[in-house]
Every structure is written in C-alpha cells, then in structure tokens.
Amino acid sequence: xxxxxxxxGSTSLALPTVGHWIGGAHVPGTSxxxxxxxxxxxxxxxxxxxxxxxxxxxAAVAAAEAAFPAWRSLSMSRxxxxxxxxxxxxxxxxxxxAGYLTAEHGKVPSDALGEIARGLExxxxxxxxxxxxxxxxxxxxxxxxxxxxxxxxxxxVAGITPFNFPAMVPMWMFAxxxxxxxxxxxxxSEKDPSASMFMAELLHEAGVPxxxxxxxxxxxxxxxxxxxxxxxxxxxxxxxxxxxxHVYETGTRNGKRVQALGGAKNHMLVLPDADxxxxxxxxxxxxxxxxxxxxxxxxxxxxxxxxxxxxxxAIQARLAKVxxxxxxxxxxxxxxxxxxxxxDKVASYIDSAANQGATVLADGREHxxxxxxxxxxxxxxxxxxxxxxxxxxxxxxxxxVLTVVRVGSYEEALELINDNPYGNGTAIFTRDGGxxxxxxxxxxxxxxxxxxxxxxxxAYYSFGGWKASxxxxxxxxxxxxIQFYTRAKVVTSRWPDPGTSSVDLGFPRTR
Ligand code: NAD
Numbered sequence: 001x002x003x004x005x006x007x008x009g010s011t012s013l014a015l016p017t018v019g020h021w022i023g024g025a026h027v028p029g030t031s032x033x034x035x036x037x038x039x040x041x042x043x044x045x046x047x048x049x050x051x052x053x054x055x056x057x058x059a060a061v062a063a064a065e066a067a068f069p070a071w072r073s074l075s076m077s078r079x080x081x082x083x084x085x086x087x088x089x090x091x092x093x094x095x096x097x098a099g100y101l102t103a104e105h106g107k108v109p110s111d112a113l114g115e116i117a118r119g120l121e122x123x124x125x126x127x128x129x130x131x132x133x134x135x136x137x138x139x140x141x142x143x144x145x146x147x148x149x150x151x152x153x154x155x156x157v158a159g160i161t162p163f164n165f166p167a168m169v170p171m172w173m174f175a176x177x178x179x180x181x182x183x184x185x186x187x188x189s190e191k192d193p194s195a196s197m198f199m200a201e202l203l204h205e206a207g208v209p210x211x212x213x214x215x216x217x218x219x220x221x222x223x224x225x226x227x228x229x230x231x232x233x234x235x236x237x238x239x240x241x242x243x244x245x246h247v248y249e250t251g252t253r254n255g256k257r258v259q260a261l262g263g264a265k266n267h268m269l270v271l272p273d274a275d276x277x278x279x280x281x282x283x284x285x286x287x288x289x290x291x292x293x294x295x296x297x298x299x300x301x302x303x304x305x306x307x308x309x310x311x312x313x314a315i316q317a318r319l320a321k322v323x324x325x326x327x328x329x330x331x332x333x334x335x336x337x338x339x340x341x342x343x344d345k346v347a348s349y350i351d352s353a354a355n356q357g358a359t360v361l362a363d364g365r366e367h368x369x370x371x372x373x374x375x376x377x378x379x380x381x382x383x384x385x386x387x388x389x390x391x392x393x394x395x396x397x398x399x400x401v402l403t404v405v406r407v408g409s410y411e412e413a414l415e416l417i418n419d420n421p422y423g424n425g426t427a428i429f430t431r432d433g434g435x436x437x438x439x440x441x442x443x444x445x446x447x448x449x450x451x452x453x454x455x456x457x458x459a460y461y462s463f464g465g466w467k468a469s470x471x472x473x474x475x476x477x478x479x480x481x482i483q484f485y486t487r488a489k490v491v492t493s494r495w496p497d498p499g500t501s502s503v504d505l506g507f508p509r510t511r
Contacts, residue, residue: 017048018193020056020217021200023063024210031056035190035219040106040336041326043374047104049193052218057185057225060214064156064183065231067211072153072181076130083179085206087123090116090171090199097167097198102327104192105166106335106376109327111290112167119171121459122477126179132482133180142509145494151486153181154233154257158226160247161196162239163189163338164293164398170196172463173236174213176481182233186215187226191338193217227251234484236476237261238295240396241422241468248471259472259484261295261464263396264424267417268298268453269439271410271430272307278451279307279429280314286427286453287402288322288380291337292346295469296425296447296454299397300386301404302413308406312361312384315402319362319380324369336369336376337399343376346399350381353392353403359384364400388416396422410435418444424465427453446470 029050325332367379464475
C-alpha cells in the first residue's frame, strides 16, 4: 500500500487533494495521513489522496445509518426512478469519467469507455429491481393461511475496490446495493481515487439522498475499521487473494456477510483443431488489453500438441502491431502500468523466467517507452516453454506478459488448469463442440469461455471465480448480487374468521 513520505518540494504540497464524500458532500480528510496519486503516462504525481482514520470511517457509517430508514422506506417506483437517473447521468458523463480513469489508472480511452459500458450494464440491471426483489407467495398453505417471502435490505453495506477497474467494480457493487434499499460505503483503491468522487457527485445529482452513498478514501486502516464496525452488515471486496482472504476472515469473524473476490491466473487452452488466427487474435487481445491488468486477462496459453508452433508464431507476428502509448495518443491501444513499483515487479518476471529456463520471445523492456519516458510503460512480453514450477507461471503477474505452456494432450492441459490454485476465468479454443462441452463440464473454474477469451458474464448473470479467486458463497452482481444485498423474511399469515376460532395447544400443523 502506497503511503509515502511527503516530498519536500513546494510543488507536491500544492497539488490538489482528493478527500472523502460523506453525507452528500465533499469532506476533506483530517487524519494527517495521505498518499500520492500519479499520472502513469508521465510518472508525475498529480494529486494527493487523504487516508481515512477510524473516526472518519465512523462518520461515514453514522451518515449511512441515519439515511438508511428513509431510503429503505422510499417506494419502489421512486427508488427506481433515481436508478434510471443515475444510469442516464453516468452514460451522459462517460467521457468525463473515462478521463479520470486514463489520468490515474493509465488505461487508454477506448478501454476506459469499455469499462464504463460494462459498469452501465449493472446500473441497467439494477433498474429492474422491482421485478428482481419480488418474493414468493403461497395461498392457502393451510386452511385460511397464506405464506409469503419478502426480501429486505441489510442496512449499511460496504464495498472495497481494486485499482484496475475504478469505475466498473464500484458499479458492480453499489448498483444492486442501493437498488435493494441499502446505504453504501465505498472504499476505493488509493491509486485512482477520483472516479469514485465523480460518481458520488453524479449520484447526488440523480437524487440519491445524502448519506445513502459515501466514499472513504484510504488504506488498511480504513479497511480494517470497515471490517470491524458493528453497524456494517455486509462487505463486498475485489482485489488480490491475500487481502481477499484477510477481508473474508476478519469480516465473517465479526459477523458480517462477505463476498471477497481475489486474484487470478487465467488459462487459454488451445486444441490442435482451433482456428490459429482467431486464437492468436484472442490471445493477444486478452493478454495485453489494459496492459494485462485485468483479473480476467489471459495469463497463460496452454497449447496442445502440434498447435504450439504455428500458434506462437501467429501471436509473435501480432506483437509488433500492438501500439503502446499514453491515453492522450489516439492511436494507443495499450497504456502504462499503474505505478512504477508495479511495472518493475512485472518486468522482473521476464528475467526470472529466462533464469529458470523459459524462452523469452518478446521482452517488453525493449520498447522505447520503457527507458525513453518517465511514464510507467512496459511493452508486450511473450515467454514460451514455461513450466508449472516457474515463478512466471505460479504467480499472478498482472501485467503485459503472456506465458505459453506446451502440453501433449487435452487431459494434461485440464490437469494443469485444475491444479492451479486460482479459478477465476478460463477459455477453450476449438472447433469441436464435444471437446468444448467436456471442458465446460470438468474444468474447476468459475467463468468459462468457449472461443471467447474474456468471459466476463453479462450483468444478468453473476461474476465470480472458484478456489482462491473467491472467498464466500455468493458471486458478485446479477441475481446473486440481489441475494447478497438482501435477506429473506417469511411471513405466515391468517386473517381469522371469528366463527372458526378455537384454542389449540398442539404444534401448528398445516391443515
Ligand atoms: P489489492 O488487494 O492490493 O487492493 C484492493 C483493495 O484492498 C484496495 O482498496 C486497497 O486499498 C485495499 N488493501 C490493499 N492492501 C490491503 C491490506 N493489507 N489490508 C486491507 N486492505 C488492503 O488489489 P489491487 O492491486 O488494487 O488490484 C489488483 C488485484 O485485484 C489483482 O490480484 C486482481 O486479480 C484482483 N482483481 C480481481 C477481480 C475479480 O473479480 N476476481 C477483479 C479485479 C481485480
């Protein structure tokens, strides 16, 4: 977590500071702790971000608690009306929102707009909440007795989000949380905090009452207070696996409902009958899009049998055409990495793979922007003949480094994927429907693509991996998101006919 010593020059002290959003207004931080925000394309610090203290998190929770009763009591049609307005405002301001993503995350505008489009899907889904939240009704469960189930909001709920989708992942969470009648506290990544503040302003403009949506910026101190605060009923988390595990264990120990999505190592299995050009296009798009900083990025191509040679050649042929550059360059397809430290860590895997016996076919450090710019750039890297024992295979690299593992058979490929501790996404490339169906049946991964390299489910399904990619039992957004942010209440009701009333001390039976 980036909390740095303050540079002594007056320039950095004069930079704007991103604070919190509590009770429907901007609130400057008071903890005295803050971290730097960089423009990854130039390497320059552009802002500070305040880090919330325990007391500041408590203030946000108090605002949310105060706002919750009126928000949950609002009629379904009025709440839906506000959701439609949020959706429209985000859509209208999507270029401005994308600007914050490019400025602080570094992703190029087309990628930033794609992220927002996927987030909008979640807002659109949430607009259907009157239908989604309907319970069940059984008439005449017993004579004169009806039984029905209603779903009610949990109260104050919180979301903790990663740096790589500063707009979409918050929308995964708050769209359904608010739609279900909860008050929400967002703790965004400290690396790119401004998108959340802009979305808070849009929600305010849309008519979300003060205190229903709050943003606290910060680091572990804020997260730990969220996990301990007795008034927070549920926590959604997306980030790396060690932190996801910590969030799940601490949150559940404190009696909270928790869904914690972790890291990933996604394999793309290519069978010998696959269309080589299509598979190569998909591998390059899914490995290097967003500089590989996607939890659904393809990290490893698993090439079965004779497909390896032509496939690696086809991937390599495409690499020279990947345009790396800043978001301000309209031709750029791949931007910088989020921080210098992360860029250097990603680059270190190129050496470790070479040292451990892999073949480096493309080295991202040879791109002229790697040394020729102060931005956090790294070109595309391709590493062949990787084996499961190597660091480059074992670790989540989270950068523009594609590894290739060559295997002899489908069975060997399946075993490799199922043995991996992560189980977020995977894809199979083949023309054989039977093979694809068999893979879908037996692979231990939560999201599977068939000739689709990044199978992020549409908003009316739910998103979530298996194994070390998700702690908790409910996936995020979609129908499981509605389940997560509500609890069921079952009512058994009789409107008595005084003529049939009598004393009966027996255990209530259906009659
Ligand atoms: P991260 O785990 O470092 O941070 C995520 C959030 O947790 C941030 O808000 C951060 O401030 C907070 N945090 C960080 N360290 C903490 C600590 N020690 N204690 C408490 N809180 C802490 O993740 P990141 O680097 O921002 O994001 C990249 C990671 O997120 C990758 O591992 C990626 O695979 C994963 N990710 C997963 C999904 C998914 O859906 N499974 C989606 C996006 C990203």
